[in-house]
Amino acid sequence: MKSIAPQRIVGYITVTFLVLALLFFVLNYFSPNLAVSLLITTPLFTGIAFSAVNHFISLFIYAKIKPIYKTIHNFKPGINEIAEGKNDIFSQVNKEVAEWMKGKTLEIQQLKQTEKYRKEFLGNVSHELKTPIFNIQGYILTLLEGGIDDPGINMLYLNRTEKSIDRMISIIEDLEAISKLESGELELNFSRFNIHSLVDEVFDLQEVRAAKRDIKLGFGRTADKSVQVLADKPRMFQVISNLVVNSINYGKEGGKTTVSFYDMDNLVLVEVRDNGIGISEHDLPRVFERFYRADKSRSREQGGTGLGLAIVKHIIEAHQQTINVNSTPGKGTSFTFTLEKA
Numbered sequence: 001m002k003s004i005a006p007q008r009i010v011g012y013i014t015v016t017f018l019v020l021a022l023l024f025f026v027l028n029y030f031s032p033n034l035a036v037s038l039l040i041t042t043p044l045f046t047g048i049a050f051s052a053v054n055h056f057i058s059l060f061i062y063a064k065i066k067p068i069y070k071t072i073h074n075f076k077p078g079i080n081e082i083a084e085g086k087n088d089i090f091s092q093v094n095k096e097v098a099e100w101m102k103g104k105t106l107e108i109q110q111l112k113q114t115e116k117y118r119k120e121f122l123g124n125v126s127h128e129l130k131t132p133i134f135n136i137q138g139y140i141l142t143l144l145e146g147g148i149d150d151p152g153i154n155m156l157y158l159n160r161t162e163k164s165i166d167r168m169i170s171i172i173e174d175l176e177a178i179s180k181l182e183s184g185e186l187e188l189n190f191s192r193f194n195i196h197s198l199v200d201e202v203f204d205l206q207e208v209r210a211a212k213r214d215i216k217l218g219f220g221r222t223a224d225k226s227v228q229v230l231a232d233k234p235r236m237f238q239v240i241s242n243l244v245v246n247s248i249n250y251g252k253e254g255g256k257t258t259v260s261f262y263d264m265d266n267l268v269l270v271e272v273r274d275n276g277i278g279i280s281e282h283d284l285p286r287v288f289e290r291f292y293r294a295d296k297s298r299s300r301e302q303g304g305t306g307l308g309l310a311i312v313k314h315i316i317e318a319h320q321q322t323i324n325v326n327s328t329p330g331k332g333t334s335f336t337f338t339l340e341k342a
Helices: 006-029 034-073 079-144 154-183 195-205 207-212 233-249 296-302 308-318
Strands: 190-194 216-219 228-232 256-264 267-274 323-328 332-341
Touching (some): 079 154, 195 207, 195 216, 308 323
Antiparallel strands (some): 190 228, 228 332, 267 332
16 A cells, blocks of 8 residues: 555545444344343444554554655565564654664764865865965066076076975875775785884984984884884885884974884784874874874974875775874874784
8 A cells, every 4th residue: 555645544434433333233223132232242343443443544654654664774665564563663663763863963974074074185285285386386487587597596496496396296196195095906015024124224214314303213122123024015114204204303302213013912013102292182183184284383394295194094004904193292202003923
């Protein structure tokens, strides 16, 4: 029964009562013993009337409730599938609708959060690209207006233009890397290697950067020189480089960056710790977001694309591992992540 109008239900009930009343009258009118006949027919016809009315009302209720179930469960149940809750159909439907609304509310909240994140991301991308583009535009206009013939500024502005172009390329390459990691297009090549040696290579490359800020790079006491891990070596080099560079940029003059390893049965816990400016509790949950900078003025001075920690998180998660951060303002920051032991 696709749909039943209330008027039709009333008609069915009216006809039912007329037929029952007529039968009741006929049976009792021709009965030789009216008292006995009334004693039998009254409860009998009352039961029949109740069953008939209950049947028609139930048909009407289920006809109206079925579309709700179709909406909630996204399929077309029959009367029998809904009939399990006949005794308390309204409370059952109320519970189903409440759960459905709760799920939809959470979905709407997630969509709003995603929309907010998308707007922030687009704003950050445009801001990050706008700075080098405007710089390039200014340098080129100066050269076109006669600066190209001035030996005092032509090479200077060309070199600055090159740096701005390199920055744009870095941002685009980092965005491309994150996109590939999120979509699963970037395949990981797992191999067995010594994580201590890999960190040593990173230290060698960042030695000059650290020396400029008088920051010492070293290993913790728990750093086992023979520990072997199973991971994508170039990507792990990128992870450790980003974390070490981050610790140098946000470290304090004369401070230190320490890398330690901890044995966790079939896993190795890698910790990159510094004693720098730290991260506030408010900023801590967002440090892995794209372009998010806890100290914006300091970040601009140190350069970078603002995508380093986002890339680190995606690479670690692509290895089916986890990364965490702990920090105390004024005392330093610690990044820890796990790798599979070879």
